[in-house]
Amino acid sequence: MLDMSGCIDMAVATAERAAEELREGIVTGSLAPGTPLREVTLAAELGVSRNTLREALRLLATEGLVSQRLHKGAVVNTMSTDRIRDIYLVRRTIELRAVEECGSATPAALAAIEGAVRATERAERAGDWREVGTSSLRFHCAIVATLGSPMLDQMFRGVTAQQRLAFAVVADERRIQQPWVSLDREICDLIHAGYRAAAGRALRDYLEASERMVLGLVGEAATGVATDLAKEA
Structure with a gap:
């Protein structure tokens, strides 16, 4: 048979x-x-x-x-405001836990965090803002990877893909990516120095500020579309 x-x-x-x-x-x-x-x-x-x-x-x-x-x-898909809020809820839950636990991270996992930040900084110097966004998302994936869970890694890749779709509401990628490059470096350095509590506070502030920014930009875009439709009517 x-x-x-x-x-x-x-x-x-x-x-x-x-x-x-x-x-x-x-x-x-x-x-x-x-x-x-x-x-x-x-x-x-x-x-x-x-x-x-x-x-x-x-x-x-x-x-x-x-x-x-x-x-x-x-x-x-296009990300709704409810979906964006959910993305950030998931990110805070997983990423902050990863930072809490990163004292047991392997040297290779810590090196991946540093490598992602360096890639982001290279892309910023080159003015490649799409790549800045990609490398920054890989930085956050590298933080989660310190937990050593393939299941979480797989799930979080889907979350970062949704995050990229949330970014896409703004045509000017520099506007939505540039504010976070120096903060990626700050969090990376705190993790490497062993200051997990400070890294966690910085990451929480980062994610909350990013959520407010993305939701604000989504609101701006929706207002612009409504205005254009009114003009055409």
Whole structure:
């Protein structure tokens, strides 16, 4: 009798790989909110079947990254204000716990935090604000990775992808990214120096200020859209 378990496991792994590639496209900003995810094109680009791609899109839909519309296909989601508040609630819960526990972090995990901050600083010097945002998100992923939990790491990658979609409401990426570069460095240095309580306070203030900023910018964008529609009416 043919053992189908190996085939099923392989199909699941392939769908998860395809989902991770699409998730990475969202994190880096190459897949913006509202981008249509066309099955034929994406299946060819990712080297998977359309059935496998559909499963990958289903996985991303469960993370809130994709909306699947009947007879219209899938699109990358736009983050609502309620979703943005939820993103920051999750981030505070996980990242602050990670900082509390980082005294037991491995040298490799601490080096990853430093490496992400240096990448952010290089991107700032180059004026590559999209890359600043990507590297900063990787910095926060590196903080969470000090907990040593693959399950949390996987879940948090989805959270950072949603965060990137929240950033996308502002066309001027410098405006939304520049304020945080020096704060990433401050938190990194406090962690490396062993000042976990101070790092936790700085990170909490950072996340609260970032949430207020993003929600304010979302409000500005919504007001601008409403004004434009009123002018057209």
